[in-house]
Amino acid sequence: MDSNTLVPELDVESTGELKYSRTIADLPGPKGQPLIGNLLQMGGRQLHLTLAKWIREFGPIFRVTALGNPLVIVSDRTAVNHLLRERPDGFRRVRNLKTVMGELKIGGVFTAESEDWRKQRKLVMGGLNVEVVRNFYPTMVFMTERMLQRWKTAVADGKPVNLRRDLKALALDIIVGIAMGHDIDAVNDDNNQLQRNIDNLFQRLGSRATALIDYWRYFKLPVDRAADKSATEVEQAVEEFIRNTRERMKQQAHLQQKPANMLEAMIVASEDPESDFTDQELISNAILSVIGGEDTTSNSIAWMINLLAENPAAAAALTAEVDAVLGDAPLAHDWEMMKQFPYIEAAHNETQRLRSVAPFIGLASNADCVVSETFIPKDTGIFVATTGEGLDEAQFPQNELFQPERWIFEQKPQRDDDPTRKIFPFGGGARLCPGRFLALTEIKVVVSMIMRNFELELDTKAPPVEQIMNFFVGPSAVPVRLKLRA
Structure with a gap:
């Protein structure tokens, strides 16, 4: 070092x-x-x-x-x-942290170190790189459009939309789709057991990671037994994804040479005796991808929607950008549109500065x-x-205010003045979050869809939104009503 x-x-x-x-x-x-x-x-x-x-x-x-x-x-x-x-x-x-996560059957590249980390990182990064995300993009758009139709129907029928729940469900659909190659349609399954189990795991993980005494290692409360049950059921669900994928790969031999998603690539590696990639590492990383991909991105979008609803001027600026890019289209069907949302990127940076999920x-x-x-x-x-230094007044004047414009410049700022070098929402170095590109793409697709089709109406009678750490930090609620735009 x-x-x-x-x-x-x-x-x-x-x-x-x-x-x-x-x-x-x-x-x-x-x-x-x-x-x-x-x-x-x-x-x-x-x-x-x-x-x-x-x-x-x-x-x-x-x-x-x-x-x-x-x-x-x-x-x-x-x-x-x-x-x-x-x-x-x-x-x-x-x-x-590694011990607490392991007790809930969460591990993989996130907790691996040294050579184990390097071995697993290569496979996970390969399964979430730009080419993979681009190839998956039409499916992501389809899943987002499916949620749009659900919301339009609910709003037309005068029913409330549970944004926090639905954003988590869509994030789960997307990560299971790109990493596992399965479409579980959690968005339209209000009682999806996998989503419930993941939520339960994060609540226990957050509690145990900050607990003063590791009591659950000596006696378990009902919530601990429920978390253990959820961990087992998540593992069983992932093992079923693996079994189904292995069966499909037997029937489609070309997938052995050219895997179409991260799970297929990990299966190929686990079956290669020279790769030193074990079945347990396969299962651990499959579980990690499903769990990690659901909570971080959905919380980021939820925080952004809350902040936009609280700041109408920023919401109007973002809506103007989305309208200019999408035209009459309800969402971004064209991959090249991902390069045309600087204000969404700025709003995401400002959201992470004020409400970082990690x-x-x-x-x-x-x-x-x-x-x-x-x-x-x-x-x-x-x-x-x-x-x-995101909350440093000297670096970000009026740092308590939500101002996406802080991140937009006519010319790239000098290194010391560049705000992107002052915060680290995806970590940094070799252990930079492997799902970074997927997350940013998902945020652009979903947020642009929301602002193109709906107005955000803040529920002023709702209790204040609290920051809750369930391992990652999410909002206690998203007290925002969706109103169809004319």
Whole structure:
């Protein structure tokens, strides 16, 4: 690990070849309690808000403690960028997260490290690359149009549209379609068991990841038994996808040479004795793709719809762009239209700045290193803020306001002024989210469809929307009514 890239040449103190000006003990941080430190302050599903508050109070690098163990929180964009780029060799995911996810049968490339990660990453990236997404695009449009018809019927009949539920269902349809090659039509199945099980898993995952005591390892409450049941049922559903796909591949021999989706590619690899890709890795990555692809994108769209409804001027600007691109078409049937939505991209960036679905990444150092002039011993926990400097008033004036225009320029800004280098919504480095391109494409297709066909009417009588961390951060509700445009 080239740790010195994180620190200027300082002669104050040194450990081997590392030079630094302070240790973790010298960092500022919130006052804790005897013995337990800040443990009680960091529990629950509002942890991300607590950490964001402390960033504003203590700056771009500070420390907290839990039961005597230090944890460093970093939001400085330069340090964040280097930390993310030095994975997986310099930094790994925290072991507790890997254990908690494994207990719920979630693993794969997300929790893999070192050579296991490199082996699995190649297959997962290949299954979600630009060519695959482009080939899948007509199916994505078909699935989006199917939801449009559902909504038009509901609005015409005077029935409410549950945006939060339907956006999750569409995201599930899309990820199962592109990754597994199956159309489950969760959008039109209000009681889809796979969607219910995934929601249940995320609730338990969020609770366990931020729990102060790992009680479920000693005794299980009804919610824990229900989560275990959901984990088993998700695994069984994915195993059925695998069985069906293997049978189809036997009947269509050409798929062995040219797989049409990620699952087919992973099956080919698992059956090749030279690939060292096991059946368990196949199952784990298939589960991960279904679970991860459902929650992140749907939450991103849900947050954007909430913010657009709260900001009519931004909604009007986005609608004008969509109308100009789509003309009389109800949605973007042409792949080339994906290049013509700069305001949607800007609205997405601004949404991630204000309402990131993954605001922090938990890391641990694989060796002694230096971060922002601070000596970090091996195995130290580090929370990296993917929002970076997004809530810094100096970097984003009036940072509490939703202003997509911050991201639109006549000329590309200089490196230090480029806002895209100040936040990290998809992570960074080699472990950049493999579903990034799919997510951005899905967001453009769905949001442009919504704004082309509907007006957003905010329910002013609804309770305030809360940020709920169920592993990823989503809105407690989407209190927005859809009204058909004339």
